[in-house]
Amino acid sequence: MGGVRLLVRTFSELCLTVGTLIVLFVVYVLYWTGVQAQSAGAGQIDALQREWASTPVAAPAPTPAPAEGSTAGSRAPATAPEARQPYTPGKGIAVMYVPRLGKDWKWPVLEGTGPGVLKKGLGHYAATARLGATGNFAVAGHRRTYGDPFKDFPRLRPGDAVVLTDGTTWFTYRVDRSPYRTLPTDVGVVAPVPKPLRKNAAGYDGPGRYLTLTTCEPEWGSSHRLIVWAHLDTTQPVADGRPQALGS
Amino acid sequence: MYGWIWRHLPGNAWVRALISIVLVLAVVYALFQYVFPWAEPLLPFNDVTVDGQ
Numbered sequence: 001m002g003g004v005r006l007l008v009r010t011f012s013e014l015c016l017t018v019g020t021l022i023v024l025f026v027v028y029v030l031y032w033t034g035v036q037a038q039s040a041g042a043g044q045i046d047a048l049q050r051e052w053a054s055t056p057v058a059a060p061a062p063t064p065a066p067a068e069g070s071t072a073g074s075r076a077p078a079t080a081p082e083a084r085q086p087y088t089p090g091k092g093i094a095v096m097y098v099p100r101l102g103k104d105w106k107w108p109v110l111e112g113t114g115p116g117v118l119k120k121g122l123g124h125y126a127a128t129a130r131l132g133a134t135g136n137f138a139v140a141g142h143r144r145t146y147g148d149p150f151k152d153f154p155r156l157r158p159g160d161a162v163v164l165t166d167g168t169t170w171f172t173y174r175v176d177r178s179p180y181r182t183l184p185t186d187v188g189v190v191a192p193v194p195k196p197l198r199k200n201a202a203g204y205d206g207p208g209r210y211l212t213l214t215t216c217e218p219e220w221g222s223s224h225r226l227i228v229w230a231h232l233d234t235t236q237p238v239a240d241g242r243p244q245a246l247g248s
Numbered sequence: 249m250y251g252w253i254w255r256h257l258p259g260n261a262w263v264r265a266l267i268s269i270v271l272v273l274a275v276v277y278a279l280f281q282y283v284f285p286w287a288e289p290l291l292p293f294n295d296v297t298v299d300g301q
Binding site: 125 | 249250251276279280284287288289291292293294295296297298299
C-alpha cells in the first residue's frame with residue numbers, strides 16, 4: 001500500500017515539475033527573449049551613436065539621390081560605400097526605422113545572420129551589398145520572439161518608407177511590392193537584382209540600389225519566408241536633419 | 249521526491265523554507281541562463297533567412 005502511494009505521489013510530482021518547466025519555458029520564449037533583445041538592441045544603437053559621435057564627421061558620400069523607379073541605381077555608382085572597409089561580423093552597421101511598423105520602431109542592423117546576431121537586432125546578409133550601394137542590401141529579422149521586430153511585417157505596403165542611417169547619411173528606401181511569400185530555398189530573393197522563384201514577383205529588370213527584408217512565415221513557424229523589396233529613393237547627409245519619411 | 253528533499257534539509261521549518269526558496273531560485277536562474285538558451289534554437293522561430301537550409 002505504501003509503495004503504491006509513493007509511486008503515485010512521485011508521479012504527480014514529476015507531472016507538476018514538467019508542467020512548471022513548460023510554463024517557465026513559454027515565459028522565457030515569449031517574454032524574456034524580448035526583454036533581452038530590447039535591451040541588447042538599445043545597447044547596440046547606443047554604441048553605434050557613441051561611435052558616430054566620436055568619429056570626425058566624414059563628408060558623406062557624394063551620392064546623388066537616385067530617381068524614382070526600379071532601375072534607379074543603374075547610373076554612375078557611388079564611390080564611397082564600395083571603397084570603405086568591409087563590415088565586421090557581429091558589429092552594428094546601421095539603425096533602421098520603419099514608420100509603418102510603429103512610430104518608435106527602430107532596430108540596429110548588425111553584420112551577419114547567425115542566431116547570436118539576431119538576438120540583438122536585425123542581421124545583414126554578409127554576402128550582399130553595403131548600405132546604399134548598388135546591389136541588394138538584404139536584412140533578416142525575427143517575426144516572433146527576441147523583441148518581435150518584424151511582427152507586423154505583413155502590413156508593409158508599396159510606398160512605405162524603410163529608413164536607415166549609417167551615421168553620415170540617411171537612406172530612404174521605398175517598398176515596391178506587398179510581402180511575397182516564398183520557400184526558405186528561394187535564395188534568389190537576396191540576389192543583387194532580386195530573382196525570386198516566382199518570376200516577376202520582384203519586378204526588377206536591371207541593376208539598382210535595392211533593399212530586401214526577410215522574416216519567417218507563418219508567424220510562429222518556419223515552413224516559408226516572407227519577403228519585402230524596396231529601392232533606394234532618396235539620400236541626405238545626417239547634417240541636414242532627419243528625412244521627411246520619419247515625420248520630423 | 250520533494251518530501252524527500254524537505255526531510256533532508258537541515259534546520260527547523262523556517263530555515264528549510266528559506267533554503268527551499270533559494271534552491272528554487274537557483275534552479276530557475278540556471279534554466280533561464282543555460283538550459284532555455286540552449287533549447288530555444290531547437291524551435292522554428294530562428295529560421296528567418298533564405299539560405300536553402
